[in-house]
Amino acid sequence: MTGSTSRTIAPASIFRTGLRLPEVRWALVALALFLLGWALQLADAPEWCWWTAYLACYATGGWDPARAGLAELADRRLDVDLLMIVAAVAAASIGQVFDGALLIVIFATSGALEVVVTQRTADSVTALLDLAPEQATLRATDGTTRVVNCRDLEVGEHILVRPGERVGADGVVVEGRSEVDQQAVTGESIPVSRAVGDDVLSGTVNGTGALVVEVRRPASESVIARIAALVAEASETKAPTQLFIEKVEQAYSVTVVIATLLVLGVPMVLSDSTFDEALLRAIVFMIVASPCAVVLSTMPPLLASIANAGRNGVLVKSAAVMEAVGRTTVVAFDKTGTLTEGRPEVVDVSAADDRTPDEVLALAATVEHPSEHPLGRAIVAAATARGLEVGAVEGFRALPGLGVTGIVGDQRVTVERADTPTAGTVVGVAVDDLVVGRIELVDRLRDEAVESVRRIRELTTEPVVLLTGDRHSVAAEVAEQTGIDAVHAELMPEDKVRAVRATRGHVLVVGDGINDAPALVAADTGIAMGRRGSDLAVQTADAIIARDDLAAVPALIGLSRLAHRYVVANLCIAATMIIALVTWDLAGTLPLPLAVAGHEGSTVLVALNGARLLRRSAWSGSRGAQST
Structure with missing residues (x-):
């Protein structure tokens, strides 16, 4: 029986x-x-x-x-x-x-x-599958709308989610602001605020505001579908x-x-x-x-x-994995995108040459606007959030490994990365070769990182480990902020594998990127961050945290x-x-x-x-x- x-x-x-x-x-x-x-x-x-x-x-x-x-x-x-x-x-x-x-x-x-x-x-x-609505309101480029089946939605299309409706697809908000009830999918008891740039999940319930959502995943690959399948x-x-x-x-x-x-x-x-x-x-x-x-x-x-873990947004791929997680004695974290958000944010703008910080940020955002670099996108986002005008740039040119440059008005503006011993990244903004200001960006720690590491230290018998390809100085600062005991920095993917294999005990690795996939496989148990994690990491991991909540790691072990x-x-x-x-x-x-x-x-x-x-x-x- x-x-x-x-x-x-x-x-x-x-x-x-x-x-x-x-x-x-x-x-x-x-x-x-x-x-x-x-x-x-x-x-x-x-x-x-x-x-x-x-x-x-x-x-x-x-x-x-x-x-x-x-x-x-x-x-x-x-x-x-x-x-x-x-x-x-x-x-x-x-x-x-x-x-x-x-x-x-x-x-x-x-x-x-x-x-x-x-x-x-x-x-x-x-x-779980019934949470996803059958129909959604598709908004065309000319602003007209029509009702379509959610399974027919394609990546890149925009859907209108009215107050009280369920979101029809996994995507990102491109217009509007509202609160979204995600409890049925992620287990969060309080509705979360969602605005432009924030992710939303299929099957969650919109609150009092209207949202326009850009579809990022087809229905068959939504978080709900993946939870149900796994x-x-x-x-x-x-x-x-x-x-x-x-x-x-x-x-x-x-x-x-x-x-x-x-x-x-x-x-x-x-x-x-x-x-x-x-x-x-x-x-x-x-x-x-x-x-x-x-x-x-x-x-x-x-x-x-x-089933309980799935209800709380953690997808465990087998009963053998569920049994093995409890034997964990060592937890090793990747840094970028795992302990941190994986997205740089502007935290400080300084100005010189009688300019204001807003002027420096506006100049940098103007020249960075055509850039696809994460630092450039963060600078543009910061300027937009402050309501600054982002002008037109001519002669835009990327400087590989350094920054970008272009003509704004009748001046050449250059944004270049500066060497810094801190965990943050500092870029200098120069006008006609004269530095007029600096912008500091950081990849913020996840809000739950410190508490999650503390709880893991209580659960495991060995020190918590940090495995990262970043610089030693950056890794050391993140380790100090989170309370991590052992640091391995400037690692290539194969180095992470060697570090995992050299660690005694039952090793659980948490990562999100393509470069983390070999370590996830080498570990006794691999857990991937599912929301922004690479497809390779998600496929090779033994378990997936669908909402990228680090608090799920000690909860799953417990x-x-x-x-x-x-x-x-x-x-x-x-x-x-x-x-x-x-x-x-x-x-x-x-x-x-x-x-x-x-x-x-x-x-x-x-x-x-x-x-x-x-x-x-x-x-x-x-x-x-x-x-x-």
Whole structure:
């Protein structure tokens, strides 16, 4: 018996979901027939009446497990489901039809619950896709609008998002200002402000302002589509612990059959037990020794964790990855685009020669306007934000590795990068070879970088590492600001790989660029920043942070460790129940109904225990998890 989960299951939601599933319908029919047979038996109805009801219960509740078990047996695999059906039939053969029917009902009910939680995972993926609207308002270049299907939107087209509407595609705001509710996609509880230049995600809800959004990704590649695809793909994978359990399961099941035969035969040989007495004890032994709960101990917690992480904007590609993240002892960060925003911003403008800072910035923006360099775009953006007039430039020319130059009015304006020992970048602005001012730009740390590094230091046993191709001085300053302990700077991609391989312990690398991809592969676990990360980094990483929130890294480590504790707890529950019930059966007399309730109850318990990791508190609680 295996299963997967997707969210906390309330009784009402089980009923609504269950009615769509044949396993649940048959379990309900089996329960109704069992209750009918029990009522007839208590009412002293003719024996054939209640036997008929009980046998009908056998057929409705046991047909599918029996068919599946026989199919497995044909492939030379012994399925634990078949053991339960054999035990029920054997009970009926010695007149214990009530106990056998009770086993069928509880067994069918536990199987139905397993199917329900599996379906809830599928429903959560479908719900993610349902967040994306089917239609959007396309705005043409002449300002006219028309309604189109979101799946037909192409990169570069503009869509109008009115107040209260869902955003139809992943893109960037080109007009307007509003607040956007992203909770359903990213987990952010408070709507975020969005203006020109800010990213928006498909399926998020616009607030009170109108936005014009330029489409950056087709519908099939949106964050929602990627979350759904990766969660669905991850749900099909198995963790090493689960694979080990499944390997042991076959040998264990065969051992249970052999031991059951011994429990049947030995008492009749060594004592005066009758066949019926020995068979009843053997039936009870087969039931309580079966490993149903052990099989269900591993995957529900891991799959629930994957679904929870996906709901919070972290795409974990497999159950094996989710299990491995918790073993992390060393976290290594890339700098640009990972710890920092990856976009330079103007932080200071100084002026000389009787000019004002605004005049210096306007001159630089004018000559940088045709440039595609990130520094040039940042200067133009700063001038625009200040409401400065960006004029026309003639004779624009890029100076490779240095800057740009051009004619503004009747003066030659040159913007050149200056050497600086700080983490910032300083460019000089010169008019006819006379420096008239300087502009300082920095690649800002992400707001959550310092706190995320602090939490990671609490979770891991080794120092946090910085791997960057930037200068030593820049890397050292970023490390000091964030509290990172070990710095490796001026690295080529192959150098990052060597640094990762030289690091002892279970290494988790977080990066975003093409140059980070080799290190992501070399690490025990690689996590990519998904919003602005390169396609190569996203494809090679084991997990993706869809909204580029560094706080997700320690949260994911904590969630993985929490899932591991749930797995251990489940295995302890399952093993304790098996040992206790087997001991009771061999040393004393364990009633068959109690054996059924104990065995199937532990199976249901471990499945529902794993489903607890679907709660929102499991993600928020994992943020404070300590190392284990």
